[in-house]
Amino acid sequence: MRTKDFHSPETLISTAVKIGHNKQEASEIIAKNYDYIKRVYPNVSAKKAVHIAYVIY
Numbered sequence: 434m435r436t437k438d439f440h441s442p443e444t445l446i447s448t449a450v451k452i453g454h455n456k457q458e459a460s461e462i463i464a465k466n467y468d469y470i471k472r473v474y475p476n477v478s479a480k481k482a483v484h485i486a487y488v489i490y
Contacts, residue, residue, distance in 0.1 A: 439471045439475055440479045440482060442460075442463055442464060442467050444479055445459075445463045445467070445479055445482055445483055445486070446459050446460050446463055448479040448480055448482075448483050449463065449483045449486075452480065452483060454483070454487070459483070462486050462487060462490045463483070463486050465486075465490070466485075466486045466489050466490065467486075469489070470482050470485055470486060470489075
């Protein structure tokens with residue numbers, strides 16, 4: 434079974450902006466937490482990954 438590729442940081446940032454977050458703040462938060470989210474939550478949607486990044490922050 435093939436697993437889907439995890440979302441790129443750019444995808445997560447654009448998703449955060451669509452939700453209503455500040456682009457600069459989102460890029461900092463996602464960059465800080467990207468590896469952790471990718472490792473621990475490999476199958477979440479982009480929207481859920483952004484939410485997790487903000488909760489961790």
